[in-house]
Amino acid sequence: MILPVKQKAVVLAAAACLAVFTLPAPNAAASGLGALSAAQQASIPPQDIAAIERHSAAGEAAFRSSDFRTATREFEAAFLIYHRHLGLNHPLSVVAGANMGMAMLGQGRFAEALEVLEVADEILAEIDPGNTRRPGIQRAIAMARDRQNPGAPAGAQPAPQQSPQTASPQPTSGSSVDALNNEAARAYQAGDYARAETGFLQVLAAHEEAGSGRSEGAGVAWVNLAEVYNQTRRHAEAENALARARAIFEAISPSHRYLAVVENNLTSVQRHQGGPEAVLAGYQSALERMRSTFSADHPNTAAAMGNLASAYLSLDRPAEARPLLEDALAIEIAAYGRGAPESADTVSGLGRAYLDLGRYEDAIRFQQDALDVLEQTANANPRHVATLRQRLGRALQMAGRAGDAEPVLRQALSESEAAFGPGTRQPVSAMSFLASALFDQGRYQEAESLQRRAIAEAQRLDNAERASVTGALESNLAGSLRMLGRLGDAETLYRASLDAAEREGQPLSIAMSLENLAGSIRAQGRLDEAAALQVRALDLYRETLGADHPEAVRAFANAGTTLGLAGDYEGAERLMRGGLDGLTGRIPETHTALLVARANLAWLFLRHMNRPAEALQLYRTASRSIVSAALDAAQAAGTDTAATALIVRRNDMFQLHTEAAWAAAHNEG
Numbered sequence: 186m187i188l189p190v191k192q193k194a195v196v197l198a199a200a201a202c203l204a205v206f207t208l209p210a211p212n213a214a215a216s217g218l219g220a221l222s223a224a225q226q227a228s229i230p231p232q233d234i235a236a237i238e239r240h241s242a243a244g245e246a247a248f249r250s251s252d253f254r255t256a257t258r259e260f261e262a263a264f265l266i267y268h269r270h271l272g273l274n275h276p277l278s279v280v281a282g283a284n285m286g287m288a289m290l291g292q293g294r295f296a297e298a299l300e301v302l303e304v305a306d307e308i309l310a311e312i313d314p315g316n317t318r319r320p321g322i323q324r325a326i327a328m329a330r331d332r333q334n335p336g337a338p339a340g341a342q343p344a345p346q347q348s349p350q351t352a353s354p355q356p357t358s359g360s361s362v363d364a365l366n367n368e369a370a371r372a373y374q375a376g377d378y379a380r381a382e383t384g385f386l387q388v389l390a391a392h393e394e395a396g397s398g399r400s401e402g403a404g405v406a407w408v409n410l411a412e413v414y415n416q417t418r419r420h421a422e423a424e425n426a427l428a429r430a431r432a433i434f435e436a437i438s439p440s441h442r443y444l445a446v447v448e449n450n451l452t453s454v455q456r457h458q459g460g461p462e463a464v465l466a467g468y469q470s471a472l473e474r475m476r477s478t479f480s481a482d483h484p485n486t487a488a489a490m491g492n493l494a495s496a497y498l499s500l501d502r503p504a505e506a507r508p509l510l511e512d513a514l515a516i517e518i519a520a521y522g523r524g525a526p527e528s529a530d531t532v533s534g535l536g537r538a539y540l541d542l543g544r545y546e547d548a549i550r551f552q553q554d555a556l557d558v559l560e561q562t563a564n565a566n567p568r569h570v571a572t573l574r575q576r577l578g579r580a581l582q583m584a585g586r587a588g589d590a591e592p593v594l595r596q597a598l599s600e601s602e603a604a605f606g607p608g609t610r611q612p613v614s615a616m617s618f619l620a621s622a623l624f625d626q627g628r629y630q631e632a633e634s635l636q637r638r639a640i641a642e643a644q645r646l647d648n649a650e651r652a653s654v655t656g657a658l659e660s661n662l663a664g665s666l667r668m669l670g671r672l673g674d675a676e677t678l679y680r681a682s683l684d685a686a687e688r689e690g691q692p693l694s695i696a697m698s699l700e701n702l703a704g705s706i707r708a709q710g711r712l713d714e715a716a717a718l719q720v721r722a723l724d725l726y727r728e729t730l731g732a733d734h735p736e737a738v739r740a741f742a743n744a745g746t747t748l749g750l751a752g753d754y755e756g757a758e759r760l761m762r763g764g765l766d767g768l769t770g771r772i773p774e775t776h777t778a779l780l781v782a783r784a785n786l787a788w789l790f791l792r793h794m795n796r797p798a799e800a801l802q803l804y805r806t807a808s809r810s811i812v813s814a815a816l817d818a819a820q821a822a823g824t825d826t827a828a829t830a831l832i833v834r835r836n837d838m839f840q841l842h843t844e845a846a847w848a849a850a851h852n853e854g
Contacts, residue, residue, distance in 0.1 A: 253291030299329035376566035404433035487513035503541035545584035552577040571600035587625035608645035656685030696725035712751035719744035742782035
């Protein structure tokens with residue numbers, strides 16, 4: 186059994202920037218003295234009444250300009266006067282305290298705000314349960330609990346608009362600036378970047394008109410606008426917007442906590458320009474800053490972990506990505522609960538890591554879980570859904586379930602074309618993945634047609650993306666041409682793909698290109714040359730993924746077989762036997778790569794080394810593995826599952842039994 190041509194992935198790499206912010210909206214803050222009885226007013230000295238009015242007005246003005254530090258101080262001063270004269274258990278004291286909590290919420294002091302607001306609600310529940318201010322206080326409590334990160338990850342649901350409570354009979358509506366900001370945030374999370382850009386620009390214009398262009402709220406709007414630019418590949422504009430945000434936050438305080446968010450997001454912009462290798466140090470620095478600024482178990486820290494892990498995955502370093510993603514997921518589960526949309530990117534990232542580590546069933550499960558969460562989320566970003574569906578389809582295809590992968594990838598292609606539009610990388614990736622699923626089903630002409638379409642679409646990408654994508658696409662096309670018997674054309678494309686992979690310097694891409702070129706050369710009878718290329722590929726797989734990874738197993742099975750065909754039987758046995766003996770049990774006994782490796786060694790013993798007894802033992806081991814897996818499935822889910830498992834492996838079973846019968850005949854005769 187010889188493995189078919191390997192199809193290369195056009196990988197989607199997505200980093201989780203920290204945006205979009207949705208801050209509390211200011212409301213008119215009146216002194217509230219009109220609600221006091223004459224006797225109560227008389228109990229407050231005139232100078233203190235004037236002080237309440239002065240502090241309340243100053244707090245309102247500061248809140249409207251997003252100067253929440255000043256607003257907290259002024260509202261606290263008004264609260265203390267109420268408390269001194271009326272006591273804590275008076276509605277006006279409670280509402281004044283709630284105003285202070287609202288301002289703390291705007292500062293990002295969520296734990297302190299939550300404590301103040303919960304006390305306010307508890308007191309009102311005892312002394313005035315029907316107070317009209319309680320619903321607003323309770324909404325603020327929910328915000329403080331749910332929005333523990335001031336820079337909310339992209340894709341998070343926007344926080345509800347909230348207003349500081351006043352003691353006036355009828356609270357007024359929120360400001361137009363905050364209404365614009367909330368609307369822009371909703372547009373961003375729905376993937377409507379044009380509307381989000383317009384909205385954030387309007388927020389900035391409103392800040393300038395109000396004289397608050399250097400306020401924290403304006404800085405947040407610049408961060409949000411930068412993320413829109415980053416998502417729409419306008420990286421120079423994104424850098425400029427982040428620079429504006431950084432200048433504002435540094436002017437407020439050199440240690441402003443949002444500076445950590447700016448550093449993280451700026452690194453993600455630079456990644457699009459310089460690639461994952463260029464930003465590893467930046468992501469590591471951003472992660473440490475998040476830890477020191479927010480805490481080790483804060484959702485912002487989890488998002489920074491996800492960014493660093495994404496870079497590792499793009500560099501074929503899944504073993505380093507996995508623990509980061511597992512830690513990030515634990516943080517997000519603690520913050521949002523299990524199955525929350527805020528953790529979908531992290532769950533999907535773990536699926537990518539498990540796929541690269543050869544844990545195919547885990548990869549499928551995690552990708553399916555992430556996609557299910559998004560599809561159940563109202564107003565989910567269609568780009569996000571399309572990307573995760575591509576990842577699920579790719580995991581199915583890599584696990585050998587090409588038939589299951591095909592409908593998933595067809596839907597992903599349709600969604601990607603609608604969500605991203607022409608001339609973008611995501612639809613090209615979806616075409617590539619779908620073509621690989623068709624190829625794995627032996628539908629080479631259909632695969633060729635789709636691969637040529639993907640190459641044509643890739644010509645519309647910018648120069649940097651086109652160069653990195655085209656090599657993989659041409660390699661895949663070469664595989665189809667090879668299986669269709671057009672070996673010369675296939676070899677030319679494979680050599681071009683290898684050159685491109687070596688220029689990029691990514692070991693797994695080089696290894697795959699070497700294997701594909703070797704297969705084309707072997708089919709033309711140049712066995713020694715092919716074997717040398719395959720051994721080079723094997724070394725790269727072992728160095729990058731480990732000796733017991735399925736890709737390494739496939740590689741030594743192929744290289745050993747080529748050595749055997751070339752007449753180097755001892756070298757072939759040494760390579761394949763050494764590879765099998767070095768396995769640690771991590772790969773399931775029924776994994777295709779392991780079945781192929783055993784069958785290829787048995788073929789060598791039987792056909793070239795006159796050792797039929799050893800060949801028979803290998804064939805029987807492989808057959809027992811398949812039957813055992815089917816029986817296990819039957820116990821878990823009924824006989825239909827067992828039958829399905831055997832049907833899926835029917836070609837393997839037929840060939841193994843045929844070869845085993847041949848071996849038995851030679852052994853007995």
